[in-house]
Amino acid sequence: MNRILRRNVWHLLLIPLCLVWVYPFVWMVSAAFKTPKEMLLGGLSLLPDDATLDNFRRAWTTAKFSTYTANTVTFSVTVVVLVLLVASAAGYALSRPGLPGKKILAAVLVATMFIPHGYTIIPTFVLVNGLGLGNGLLGAALAQAGPALVVPVLLFMGFFGGVPKELEEAARMDGAGYLRTYWQVMLPLAKPVIGTVALMNFIGAWNAFFVPLVFTLGSPDLRTLGVGMYGFYGQDTTDWTGLAAAACISVIPIVVVFLFLQRTFVEGIAGAVKS
Amino acid sequence: MTTTMERAADKAPARERPGRRPGRLRKHLWSYLFLVPLVLLFGGFTIWPMLASWWYAFFDWDGVGSPTEWVGLANFREVLASDAFWRAFWHSFVFSLAAIFIELPLALILAILLNNTWLRFRNLYRLVIFLPVVATTAVIGIVIAILLDPAGGLVNRILLDTGLVNEPVNFLGSTSLALPTLLSIDVWKGFGITLIYWLAALQTVPKDLQEAAAIDGAGFWRSLRFVTLPVVTPIAIVILLLVFQRSLNTFDLVRAVTEGGPDYATDVVPTYIYRYAFDPSLQAPRYGFASAAGVVFGLLTLVVTLLQAPFLRRRVNA
Numbered sequence: 001m002n003r004i005l006r007r008n009v010w011h012l013l014l015i016p017l018c019l020v021w022v023y024p025f026v027w028m029v030s031a032a033f034k035t036p037k038e039m040l041l042g043g044l045s046l047l048p049d050d051a052t053l054d055n056f057r058r059a060w061t062t063a064k065f066s067t068y069t070a071n072t073v074t075f076s077v078t079v080v081v082l083v084l085l086v087a088s089a090a091g092y093a094l095s096r097p098g099l100p101g102k103k104i105l106a107a108v109l110v111a112t113m114f115i116p117h118g119y120t121i122i123p124t125f126v127l128v129n130g131l132g133l134g135n136g137l138l139g140a141a142l143a144q145a146g147p148a149l150v151v152p153v154l155l156f157m158g159f160f161g162g163v164p165k166e167l168e169e170a171a172r173m174d175g176a177g178y179l180r181t182y183w184q185v186m187l188p189l190a191k192p193v194i195g196t197v198a199l200m201n202f203i204g205a206w207n208a209f210f211v212p213l214v215f216t217l218g219s220p221d222l223r224t225l226g227v228g229m230y231g232f233y234g235q236d237t238t239d240w241t242g243l244a245a246a247a248c249i250s251v252i253p254i255v256v257v258f259l260f261l262q263r264t265f266v267e268g269i270a271g272a273v274k275s
Numbered sequence: 276m277t278t279t280m281e282r283a284a285d286k287a288p289a290r291e292r293p294g295r296r297p298g299r300l301r302k303h304l305w306s307y308l309f310l311v312p313l314v315l316l317f318g319g320f321t322i323w324p325m326l327a328s329w330w331y332a333f334f335d336w337d338g339v340g341s342p343t344e345w346v347g348l349a350n351f352r353e354v355l356a357s358d359a360f361w362r363a364f365w366h367s368f369v370f371s372l373a374a375i376f377i378e379l380p381l382a383l384i385l386a387i388l389l390n391n392t393w394l395r396f397r398n399l400y401r402l403v404i405f406l407p408v409v410a411t412t413a414v415i416g417i418v419i420a421i422l423l424d425p426a427g428g429l430v431n432r433i434l435l436d437t438g439l440v441n442e443p444v445n446f447l448g449s450t451s452l453a454l455p456t457l458l459s460i461d462v463w464k465g466f467g468i469t470l471i472y473w474l475a476a477l478q479t480v481p482k483d484l485q486e487a488a489a490i491d492g493a494g495f496w497r498s499l500r501f502v503t504l505p506v507v508t509p510i511a512i513v514i515l516l517l518v519f520q521r522s523l524n525t526f527d528l529v530r531a532v533t534e535g536g537p538d539y540a541t542d543v544v545p546t547y548i549y550r551y552a553f554d555p556s557l558q559a560p561r562y563g564f565a566s567a568a569g570v571v572f573g574l575l576t577l578v579v580t581l582l583q584a585p586f587l588r589r590r591v592n593a
Contacts (some may be wrong), residue, residue, distance in 0.1 A: 007393055007394070008395075009392060010388060011395075011396075012488060014400055018400060018404070020567070021403055021404060021406070021407070021463070022403050022406060023584075024415070024422060025406060025410070025418075027418065027429070028414070028418050028424065032279070057276065057564075073545050082316070082443075085312065086312040086313050086316055087313070089309040089310075089312060090309060090310050090312070090313035091314070091504075092309060092311035093306040093307070093310045094303075094306075094310070096303065096306050099303050099306050100303070100318070105310070108322070109317070111320070112321055112325070113520065114516070114519075114520050114523075114576065114577075114580060115321070115325060115573060116523050116524055116544070116545070116569075116572055116573060116576055117524050117526070117545065117547070117575075118524070118526065118544055118548045118569055118572060119324075119325065119328060119551075119569040119570065119573040120321060120324035120325055120328065120570055121324075121333065121548070121569075122322075122324070122328065122552055122562055122569065123323060123327035123328055123331065123566075124320055124324045124453040124565050125552075125553075126327070126338070126560075126562075127320070127323065127324070127327075133359075141318055142320060145316065145320075146316050146317055146319060146320020146321050147317075147320060147321045149313065149316065149317050149332065150317075153313065178305035178306075179305070182309075191455045203409055206411070207409075207410075207411045207412060207413075209413055209526070209527040210526050210527060210530075210545070211413055211533070214549075214553055217553060217555060222590035225411065226411045226413045226414075226527075227409065227413070229413040229414055229417060230413045230416075230530075230531055240421065243417060243421075244418075246488035247414040247417065247418060250413075250414055251409075251410045251411055251414050253443060254409055254411070255406065255409055255410070258405075258409045259402075262405075264403065264473075265403075266471055266475075267471065269468075269471050271476060274312055
């Protein structure tokens with residue numbers, strides 16, 4: 001009895017902590033459904049007196065959040081596809097035994113992990129403009145994906161290195177070449193790594209701010225949700241409830257995606273930390 | 276990181292027969308083809324920018340055309356003499372200190388608690404604490420700014436109503452409070468990911484080792500001190516570096532909440548660089564100067580990382 005009591009006492013600490021922790025989100029969702037008038041009066045109630053979807057309508061059309069959502073989806077999917085293709089191929093090649101030069105390449109990758117982004121942004125910007133991708137989401141996606149490759153490459157390299165050699169030998173006996181072995185034997189095996197890398201980079205790209213901000217300075221129509229949110233704020237008259245609705249639009253999809261895939265995510269990070 | 280060490284062993288047999296180069300090259304042709312995309316993308320967007328920053332830093336350049344006006348070390352001299360730069364660097368460093376000395380230990384304590392299988396709802400708790408990590412920084416910045424608003428913001432209303440303060444607190448608008456406020460938000464936002472790192476690290480502690488300690492009569496504290504912490508230490512160093520690296524990249528939150536203000540009280544190096552290179556209100560961007568600031572920042576980061584090395588090595592051996 002005493003033991004049960006002692007164990008449950010922790011909830012007295014954890015429940016208030018969690019309530020404070022999620023409060024900003026609860027407040028945000030509540031404000032998104034309030035009328036501007038109720039917001040102005042500033043009641044503390046979290047349940048709107050007379051819930052309205054008007055704020056969402058305004059954010060979606062007037063404030064162009066439909067465009068921003070489409071841009072964010074395009075940007076994030078491009079980043080994920082780029083990272084998956086490049087990192088899985090490189091990880092496979094680097095897992096081959098006896099490949100000359102791979103030690104150096106892996107060392108360079110690890111060493112650049114700690115480079116601050118503020119250091120590399122200017123030449124990246126110049127390069128993207130030089131490639132003629134200046135005012136497009138592809139340029140921003142390349143700039144986002146390039147530095148994000150390190151951890152995925154190391155994850156794929158570790159995974160493919162741990163696959164038993166017999167499997168590949170069997171594939172070769174059956175007449176599969178390098179490409180086929182990679183595409184039809186190894187990649188399907190790597191599903192857990194693919195899931196982790198995809199989710200980590202999807203969250204990263206969805207929330208990215210620095211790179212999309214810099215790359216869409218000249219073209220407001222290409223803004224992503226994070227950048228669009230920021231542009232909303234600080235104008236002369238701020239539409240608070242519209243802002244809250246816009247905030248919901250940019251946060252809720254990613255939270256839902258995370259809720260469905262959280263197991264993969266947590267296990268993936270666990271795997272990455274362990275190795 | 277251990278993988279690089281293991282690879283060295285693989286390479287050894289290949290070195291024994293240096294005479295058979297062409298055959299080896301053909302054998303690995305596909306592997307090299309598979310590495311081409313990585314070399315292009317990573318080379319173009321990480322390695323090249325690192326080198327090019329050095330080159331640009333020697334020019335007075337507004338980003339139009341190619342850099343032609345060589346100014347030698349003038350940009351570096353200006354950066355090093357700039358009080359604003361050093362203040363921004365100090366603020367970036369303070370973000371690291373808060374992450375390492377506040378977030379890291381608190382997350383470990385919570386991870387030890389949430390790692391207990393007897394604790395009910397522990398998955399729900401983890402999820403709730405992870406929520407700010409997934410949420411967009413710009414959104415968090417704006418919502419927090421509204422909640423902390425001195426004129427009618429919720430936090431101030433509660434503080435006033437309960438009589439804790441007599442007049443509204445200007446959390447983000449006062450030069451003395453803005454930085455601590457931002458630091459707290461940053462800890463809140465990043466806490467979940469650090470918690471997950473620690474939970475992952477705690478999974479590596481072998482169950483039988485803990486059971487053996489319990490049979491030998493070790494209580495919670497002794498088991499923590501002599502079993503859990505020693506096993507976790509090597510991973511802890513990786514976590515420390517990850518957290519350090521994230522804190523140095525603080526940009527989004529500062530940009531979204533205070534833009535470095537008031538009066539540059541919350542300016543960090545990335546916002547400093549951004550201001551000189553990309554700020555839309557700028558007459559002419561100063562790419563050369565901003566590059567020099569980036570190079571100095573990169574070098575200082577390297578120095579700080581290396582300064583930690585002997586301390587870290589001692590911890591591993593202890």
